[in-house]
Amino acid sequence: MIQTISRCSVKRTYRQFCTSEVCWKKSNVPVSKIINGRLSAIETRKRTKKQVKEFQEVAGRAPGLAVILVGDRPDSAAYVMSKTKTCAKLGMPSFQYNFPETVRETELLSTLDYLNHAPNIDGILVQLPLPKQLDEDRIIQYVTPSKDVDGLSLTNVGALTHYGDAVLKACTPAGCVQLLDSALDGELSGKHAVVLGRSDIVGKPMASLLLARHCTVTTCHSRTKNLQQHLKMADIVVAALGKPEFVKGEWLKPGCIVIDVGINKVPVSADVDPLSKKVDDWKLVGDCDFESCGAVASRITPVPGGVGPMTIAMLLQNTVNSAWARYKKSTEEAAEPDALLR
Numbered sequence: 001m002i003q004t005i006s007r008c009s010v011k012r013t014y015r016q017f018c019t020s021e022v023c024w025k026k027s028n029v030p031v032s033k034i035i036n037g038r039l040s041a042i043e044t045r046k047r048t049k050k051q052v053k054e055f056q057e058v059a060g061r062a063p064g065l066a067v068i069l070v071g072d073r074p075d076s077a078a079y080v081m082s083k084t085k086t087c088a089k090l091g092m093p094s095f096q097y098n099f100p101e102t103v104r105e106t107e108l109l110s111t112l113d114y115l116n117h118a119p120n121i122d123g124i125l126v127q128l129p130l131p132k133q134l135d136e137d138r139i140i141q142y143v144t145p146s147k148d149v150d151g152l153s154l155t156n157v158g159a160l161t162h163y164g165d166a167v168l169k170a171c172t173p174a175g176c177v178q179l180l181d182s183a184l185d186g187e188l189s190g191k192h193a194v195v196l197g198r199s200d201i202v203g204k205p206m207a208s209l210l211l212a213r214h215c216t217v218t219t220c221h222s223r224t225k226n227l228q229q230h231l232k233m234a235d236i237v238v239a240a241l242g243k244p245e246f247v248k249g250e251w252l253k254p255g256c257i258v259i260d261v262g263i264n265k266v267p268v269s270a271d272v273d274p275l276s277k278k279v280d281d282w283k284l285v286g287d288c289d290f291e292s293c294g295a296v297a298s299r300i301t302p303v304p305g306g307v308g309p310m311t312i313a314m315l316l317q318n319t320v321n322s323a324w325a326r327y328k329k330s331t332e333e334a335a336e337p338d339a340l341l342r
């Protein structure tokens with residue numbers, strides 16, 4: 001069941017990253033405006049690595065992450081590869097479960113049953129999207145909330161919405177808040193934030209986190225009218241709608257901060273064959289037109305090298321948080337054996 005993903009998909013992605021990165025370095029957007037997600041991710045990983053060591057000393061094992069990958073989408077395979085490689089760098093064991101596109105739901109649920117109860121597993125991630133024939137919501141909700149490192153279970157979503165925080169919160173929005181904190185020196189309070197997109201994994205938790213930081217939050221989506229009017233009032237724009245280079249600079253309020261969550265693969269020119277497998281025919285772009293948005297915004301995240309690296313860093317931080325929370329609960333229960341009866 002555990003397989004290694006072919007190297008070529010990772011190489012291809014890496015080369016695409018390099019090509020696009022040269023593009024943003026060659027753009028007219030001054031480097032001083034760039035919010036460098038790679039640097040923030042390095043800092044976060046350093047902190048997490050220290051916490052992994054501390055946990056290992058106390059618990060006698062390192063926090064463990066299980067990743068479930070269904071099908072053979074090259075983008076999902078590349079993301080999973082990055083996640084497991086980063087685990088290895090931080091001294092955390094990771095366990096990858098690969099299933100064919102045609103896997104039956106019952107097989108996935110019985111694997112989740114095993115992982116939900118496995119004492120050495122602190123985090124479980126089901127790589128999304130899942131093939132259409134599977135009930136994605138049912139599978140996601142089957143992950144026990146204490147190991148739900150994607151922050152998608154109703155318990156974790158509820159805690160985030162109700163308390164404004166959760167032990168396990170969605171990784172991408174948590175990474176975005178960290179980038180905003182670095183760009184704004186922690187001064188988020190009172191800012192008007194416009195979130196583009198209402199997905200469970202980015203848009204909705206992003207809005208909850210910004211609200212908890214005392215922003216005025218507007219969530220826009222495919223049915224929103226007068227989108228440009230909303231954007232013109234935004235001090236902070238978080239774009240997560242999955243439309244390549246959709247947001248234009250002239251729609252933005254001068255001096256705003258742009259956090260671009262989109263990762264879209266597009267041809268480098270109009271004459272590229274849509275079926276081309278040539279690496280150099282493709283590049284990665286965000287949901288914002290980098291050049292025009294970068295001219296108007298005071299700070300902007302590039303794609304790649306912005307939000308992406310932070311998502312993985314936050315995933316591993318969540319796994320450590322989960323490990324500590326589970327360890328503390330188990331030691332408390334051991335000290336009070338009748339606690340379970342209450």
Ligand code: GUN
Nearest residue numbers: 125126127128129150171
């Ligand atoms: N697919 C794309 N991003 C994510 C993510 O953050 N978590 C999961 N589980 N799948 C994804």
